[in-house]
Amino acid sequence: MNTNNDTIQGLVGGDYKYGFVTDVEADAVAPGLNEGVIAAISRKKNEPGFMLDWRLKAYRHWLTLQEPRWANLRYPPIDYQSIVYYSAPKKAGQGPKSLAEVDPKLLETYERLGIPLHERERLAGVAVDAVFDSVSVATTFREKLAELGIVFCSFSEAVQQHPDLVRKYLGTVVPYTDNYFAALNAAVFSDGSFCYIPKGVRCPMELSTYFRINAANTGQFERTLIVAEEGSRVSYLEGCTAPMRDENQLHAAVVELLALDRAEIKYSTVQNWYPGDAQGRGGIYNFVTKRGLCKGRESKISWTQVETGSAITWKYPSCVLLGENSTGEFYSVAVTNHYQQADTGTKMIHIGRNTRSTIVSKGISAGHGQNSYRGLVRIRKSAENARNFSQCDSLLLGDRCGAHTFPYLEAANPTARVEHEATTSKIGEDQIFYCNQRGLATQDAVNMIVNGYCKEVFKQLPMEFAVEAQKLLGVSLDGSVG
Amino acid sequence: MTPLLEINQLNATVEGRQILKGLSLTVHAGEVHAIMGPNGSGKSTLASILSGRPGYEVTGGSAALDGEDLLGMKPEDRARKGLFLAFQYPVEIPGVNSTYFLKAALNEVRKARGLPELDALEFLEFIKAKMKVLELDPSLLNRPVNEGFSGGEKKRNEIFQMAILEPRLAILDETDSGLDIDALRIVAEGVNRLRKPDNAQVVITHYQRLLDYIVPDYVHVLHDGRIVKSGGKELAYELERRGYDWLTSEARPVSPELTTA
Numbered sequence: 001m002n003t004n005n006d007t008i009q010g011l012v013g014g015d016y017k018y019g020f021v022t023d024v025e026a027d028a029v030a031p032g033l034n035e036g037v038i039a040a041i042s043r044k045k046n047e048p049g050f051m052l053d054w055r056l057k058a059y060r061h062w063l064t065l066q067e068p069r070w071a072n073l074r075y076p077p078i079d080y081q082s083i084v085y086y087s088a089p090k091k092a093g094q095g096p097k098s099l100a101e102v103d104p105k106l107l108e109t110y111e112r113l114g115i116p117l118h119e120r121e122r123l124a125g126v127a128v129d130a131v132f133d134s135v136s137v138a139t140t141f142r143e144k145l146a147e148l149g150i151v152f153c154s155f156s157e158a159v160q161q162h163p164d165l166v167r168k169y170l171g172t173v174v175p176y177t178d179n180y181f182a183a184l185n186a187a188v189f190s191d192g193s194f195c196y197i198p199k200g201v202r203c204p205m206e207l208s209t210y211f212r213i214n215a216a217n218t219g220q221f222e223r224t225l226i227v228a229e230e231g232s233r234v235s236y237l238e239g240c241t242a243p244m245r246d247e248n249q250l251h252a253a254v255v256e257l258l259a260l261d262r263a264e265i266k267y268s269t270v271q272n273w274y275p276g277d278a279q280g281r282g283g284i285y286n287f288v289t290k291r292g293l294c295k296g297r298e299s300k301i302s303w304t305q306v307e308t309g310s311a312i313t314w315k316y317p318s319c320v321l322l323g324e325n326s327t328g329e330f331y332s333v334a335v336t337n338h339y340q341q342a343d344t345g346t347k348m349i350h351i352g353r354n355t356r357s358t359i360v361s362k363g364i365s366a367g368h369g370q371n372s373y374r375g376l377v378r379i380r381k382s383a384e385n386a387r388n389f390s391q392c393d394s395l396l397l398g399d400r401c402g403a404h405t406f407p408y409l410e411a412a413n414p415t416a417r418v419e420h421e422a423t424t425s426k427i428g429e430d431q432i433f434y435c436n437q438r439g440l441a442t443q444d445a446v447n448m449i450v451n452g453y454c455k456e457v458f459k460q461l462p463m464e465f466a467v468e469a470q471k472l473l474g475v476s477l478d479g480s481v482g
Numbered sequence: 483m484t485p486l487l488e489i490n491q492l493n494a495t496v497e498g499r500q501i502l503k504g505l506s507l508t509v510h511a512g513e514v515h516a517i518m519g520p521n522g523s524g525k526s527t528l529a530s531i532l533s534g535r536p537g538y539e540v541t542g543g544s545a546a547l548d549g550e551d552l553l554g555m556k557p558e559d560r561a562r563k564g565l566f567l568a569f570q571y572p573v574e575i576p577g578v579n580s581t582y583f584l585k586a587a588l589n590e591v592r593k594a595r596g597l598p599e600l601d602a603l604e605f606l607e608f609i610k611a612k613m614k615v616l617e618l619d620p621s622l623l624n625r626p627v628n629e630g631f632s633g634g635e636k637k638r639n640e641i642f643q644m645a646i647l648e649p650r651l652a653i654l655d656e657t658d659s660g661l662d663i664d665a666l667r668i669v670a671e672g673v674n675r676l677r678k679p680d681n682a683q684v685v686i687t688h689y690q691r692l693l694d695y696i697v698p699d700y701v702h703v704l705h706d707g708r709i710v711k712s713g714g715k716e717l718a719y720e721l722e723r724r725g726y727d728w729l730t731s732e733a734r735p736v737s738p739e740l741t742t743a
Contacts, residue, residue, distance in 0.1 A: 431573050433535050433557060434569065434572070435575075435583075436534070436558045437533050437557055437558075437561050437566075437567050437569075438561055438583070438590075438647070439587050439594070440590055441556075442558070448575075448583070448586070449575060449578065451577070451578070452575055452576055452578035455577035456577070
């Protein structure tokens with residue numbers, strides 16, 4: 001904590017020696033964070049004044065906060081002055097020129113994930129034609145969506161082209177005062193996605209960050225905002241299904257979802273940031289704030305997440321159930337292998353009458369992995385006839401890993417009906433032997449058993465994503481049995 | 483001719499306790515052997531050792547399948563070489579679809595035999611015929627492996643898997659336990675249909691009842707970790723009449739020659 005105080009002291013002192021490089025020639029600002037850096041980010045993005053004001057307010061608020069340490073996670077102090085807060089997408093020529101220059105191990109992983117070749121090139125940061133292909137693909141879809149009045153673009157574009165929408169909704173679900181990492185994100189976020197579904201429109205396709213070319217090299221502080229107007233419906237996929245080759249980088253994203261009357265938002269994530277190596281070196285620190293507000297009556301927000309990456313995961317996709325008869329759902333698979341640590345779960349805040357929520361969490365620990373489920377179900381006094389069902393299962397592979405469950409339950413209305421089921425089991429030696437006896441190798445058997453265990457969550461994912469999630473699980477658990 | 487299975491002076495312990503004490507048995511292709519014996523005589527241990535279940539330690543002797551050392555192989559390699567164990571207590575695997583599981587198993591075995599893998603359509607075609615033999619409810623195939631199956635369904639499912647994997651050597655561990663007479667008949671008929679000149683079956687059972695349906699060529703009595711008597715199918719009837727006491731009270735090892743066909 002001392003370190004953080006020192007950091008804050010240094011910031012308050014207005015030390016500009018890590019100041020920014022002018023934006024004309026540079027792709028990135030120098031490491032460090034101060035109001036100058038934030039102004040530079042805002043200027044580089046050519047943002048209107050309200051954005052800079054908001055960023056600076058967030059930054060000043062952040063300075064008053066302490067980094068939260070209540071999670072069941074262990075990591076060395078983060079030096080916020082050593083981080084580069086803005087890095088523009090790499091230009092052609094800076095990345096590897098061809099697949100031949102890419103780490104063969106990375107390619108091997110892509111191969112096993114079954115990612116198509118042009119996709120692999122893009123994921124590896126190879127600046128080739130494939131990138132331009134993707135641009136045209138993205139444009140095609142965007143035109144089709146525009147006909148329906150759907151806005152789907154990068155956050156930067158939204159700020160330029162739809163400033164009124166951004167101004168109206170930004171920070172309404174996750175204000176910058178929400179928590180330490182949300183404040184940091186608000187101050188420095190460089191890009192992200194923006195999605196607006198007008199009244200009564202059912203989005204005809206799954207929206208995915210895959211469609212957007214500038215997603216490939218977006219910085220580590222993205223911000224996503226999805227607004228579903230009355231009676232609209234959208235399914236959004238987020239995720240990079242390829243490992244990133246980053247060393248202990250901080251990733252602090254914010255996702256805000258807003259559902260108005262009878263609107264439905266389904267948000268699916270497959271998170272596979274670089275988890276660090278088998279010895280626990282490197283890997284992403286993933287501190288993410290995701291929240292959905294069911295503002296309208298009979299609205300519905302459903303989170304599905306498959307978390308296999310990152311060295312540290314701190315993430316609680318939540319639903320605030322304000323509208324009458326609104327519904328929140330959370331389906332999660334979290335895997336920790338080697339030295340990965342995850343503290344993840346959800347919050348279901350019941351405010352409106354007849355609100356319902358469902359939580360299904362499947363934690364899998366292998367190696368030295370530590371996996372915690374942390375979930376809050378809060379039934380406010382106003383939430384007449386609220387119902388919640390929670391199921392939290394933990395599966396242990398081996399005897400050096402850990403599983404922990406921290407359920408919090410607050411019911412202020414006597415009509416609430418809340419059910420909680422929790423199990424912890426070790427993967428059955430007899431199940432593995434049964435598979436062995438039918439000719440399946442132990443690793444295949446483990447993958448099969450674990451996939452079976454996760455089925456309830458996977459079936460919530462869109463088809464192609466479910467297939468990828470299954471493969472990813474196999475890769476993540478590789479080497480988890482001796 | 484190389485025997486299909488040759489066990490020679492096998493010694494094994496479980497948690498430090500010696501269960502098998504010099505067991506020898508030779509099985510040739512085309513034969514059905516029954517292994518009978520009182521509870522605790524080592525019948526299921528023998529099945530576990532041959533299939534490679536963890537937790538059992540071989541302390542002496544040898545076992546070979548088609549002349550190849552069995553005991554040094556991983557369990558999955560034994561299976562791929564054609565050793566099949568019909569489990570006494572088939573385990574449930576929640577969430578894993580039965581068809582998916584079986585297809586994966588069959589393709590592993592086919593790969594090991596140098597045969598091309600079957601795709602989903604070919605596989606469904608392949609299993610359709612096998613389903614009928616065991617009067618198995620087709621809906622079981624869409625359910626997770628053994629999950630929520632009745633005792634009889636689990637046992638039938640074991641034999642169904644055997645029909646699909648077409649093993650060289652099938653070991654049936656107390657397959658009759660928990661079956662009513664109709665289920666027993668169906669299971670036994672299934673097993674009998676799978677009997678071929680180039681494969682063999684070792685039927686482990688406590689009761690003679692099963693042997694009314696699966697007629698063995700040889701019957702062995704296991705007691706205290708050894709085979710103490712071997713004979714033809716009539717030995718089973720004698721055991722039914724006289725019990726095991728007359729054998730176990732004067733238990734003595736028999737020489738390997740006696741157990742060889």
